[in-house]
Amino acid sequence: MLVEKIKSILGLTYKDYILVKDSDKILGEERIIDAIEAEGYSIIFYKDVEEFRYVFESQIKAGDLKRVLLVLNEDTYVAYDIIKWFSICNLNYGEIFPRLNRLILNQTRALDWDYISIVYENTYEDYSSEEMTHKFLEEVIYEKQHLVAYLKKLEKDLNKLLKEADDYRKWFQIAYINAKRNLIIGKLDLDKKDFVDFSKEFQAYIFKDFGSLSGKSTYKGPILVSKAMDFLLRRKKKTAFIVLDGMSISDWMVLERYLDYKAKTNFVFAMIPTVTSISRQSLLAGLLPQELEKPFSLVNEKKQYYSKVEEYMEESLINYYRGYDLDPSFKDFFITTVINEIDDMVHRQMYGMEGHISDITRMAQTGKLNKLIGKLLESGFEVYIGSDHGNKESFGIGRPRGMGIEVETKSQKMMIIKDYAETKELIEDYNLLEYPGYYLPKDYSYLLSRDDEALTLENARIMSHGGISIEEVIVPFIEIEGEDNYE
Structure with missing residues (x-):
């Protein structure tokens, strides 16, 4: 629903050249970009005056680019002759949700904008004060009738995706929607058997196509956990990689609400069977399980991690930590810390999915992850968070x-x-x-x-893992973005 609102505000049905002042950095989300590009637009993020001048003269004025969305996220100088070429549009949360407070929407992390859109359309009260917007975000959106309405939409979206679930990208979308759905089903204490079951379709996809995923391009990001290290290391940036063992997509959705930082969430396939000894080793060694010296044991994990990173840099720049309490050395350039807390909670859980989500919420409320991310950012690291496998109620x-x-x-x-x-x-x-x-x-x-x-x-x-369900196999791969959505 958010995408349709944005398309309407931008006037995509009747404009060819649009300059949008995106002061709230709304257009940084990949699915929104994909939807606009599907309308035939080339999206250009305006950063450098001279660079865009070249594009304007050689491609836009020449007619090579027929439809262009030029995105500005700050008050950058744009020449008058360029401005005349474009229709100018302001895009911000105040334009999209005029009955909510724009400042509070900007400050609040991990909002599900599609859900916000549904609740917004189904309510008529003025929530534009800061106090009322807090009430909207903390109380109104959790009312049963709104959750039920969103659950119906998620079911509809799932059914549509399942008709065209022919590649890994579609299954990433399905996994994300399913994780949202699972959280609502748990909150409303509903029986999952009453909802669409796609376990056989996912199993069929894994049996048919999982073996070919290692050969696909990872330019935009890793597809398998075994490709994550190469993706991070090729960037040649000062990087900290936090591995939350056993974290599922729904776990991350809960954790993200308690962070002070923006995050971009992508997805990867764990190795199957989805156990730590196989999948986490593959993640940190950058190897397929068949390439590991001892694929069923973690005894060589640290050694193989160092061996992988040393393909890109000298050993003195690398470190390996455990847990939250770490103090990076001034020499550290690429570091990883492994945190077992979620996996430990999974295996001692006695109350199923509801108990697990309660435990994840308490973990998030301690602020340990938020504090660690802040420390790493302050130390100059770019921060990524990964998981080796998910978890499942069985x-x-x-x-x-x-x-x-x-x-x-x-x-x-x-x-x-x-x-x-x-x-x-x-x-x-x-x-x-x-x-x-x-x-x-x-x-x-x-x-x-x-x-x-x-x-x-x-x-x-x-609660456990090791199987072939989508909750165990498709896991989050997260980039902490800080304040700048376009970097």
């Missing part, structure tokens, strides 16, 4: 014994078996999937639990 169907490799004793969603002939019987008895083993050592069999099932005591309700 229900026990029984526990096989006396076979398989104990890859990670906490995981109850998969089995890795070597030299065991009776896998067919196991598959039948425990409703398992025989995974093709993409990127994994070939001399093992990989058996995975289905979407909401787990290899634990029958009917037990647990």
Whole structure:
């Protein structure tokens, strides 16, 4: 809905050359850019006077660029002859939401603008004072009727995407919408069985296309966790990488609300099976599991991390930390800190998804992550946050014994078996999937639990990971942007 509002304000249906003063930096969001480009516009962010003058003379006046959206985010000088060429438009939160306070909207992080749009259209009260806008954001949007209305929209969006879910980009969108949906379903205490289930479609996509993802371009960002390190290191910037082990997309949505910093959220595929020993090693070593010396053990994780980063810089510039309490050296140029808090909460959780989200909220409220990000930014680092796998509420169907490799004793969603002939019987008895083993050592069999099932005591309700559900497989990859959305 936000996109449609923006398109209307800009007048895309009847203007070819638009100069938009985007003082609130609204047009930095990728999906908005994609929607405008789909209307045939070339989007140019105006930063350098001479650089744009060249584009204006050689491409716009010459007629090579037929439709142009020129974006200014501050009072930058623009020559009069250029201004005359364009229709001028002001875009800010006051224009989009005149009954809300623009200052408060700018100060509040991690707002779901589509949801804000729905609630705004369904209410008629004037919330334009600071006090009333706070009430709108802290109380009104959480009223049941608004959550239900948004849930219906998310279901509609999911059904539309599922009809065209033919590549990883669509599945990233589906994973994001699904995470939003899961949080609302949990808040309203609804039965997820009453909503669209796409687990079979996602499983089919993984079995068909997951094995080809390593060959796709990562110019805009990594697609697999194994490509994240190369993406970060190729930038040659002073970088801090925070790895929140076990963080799902919905976990990040909760954490982000309590940060003082803007963040750009992208997504990557974890390695399957979605366990720490396989996927986090792959993340930090920049290797596929089959390339790891010991893919089922974390014993070499730190060594392999250093080996990867040393492909780009000398060892004295690299560091590896654990937890929140770190004091970077003045020499540090590329650092990583691994934080196990979410994964630990997952495995000790006794109250399912509701209990987990309560724990994540309490974790966010401590401010530890916010403080760490602030310290790293003050030390001159560009900050990224990643995850090795997500998590999932599952229900026990029984526990096989006396076979398989104990890859990670906490995981109850998969089995890795070597030299065991009776896998067919196991598959039948425990409703398992025989995974093709993409990127994994070939001399093992990989058996995975289905979407909401787990290899634990029958009917037990647990939070875990290791399986093939979208909540476990597609995880957030985040860039902390600070105050400048266009950098």
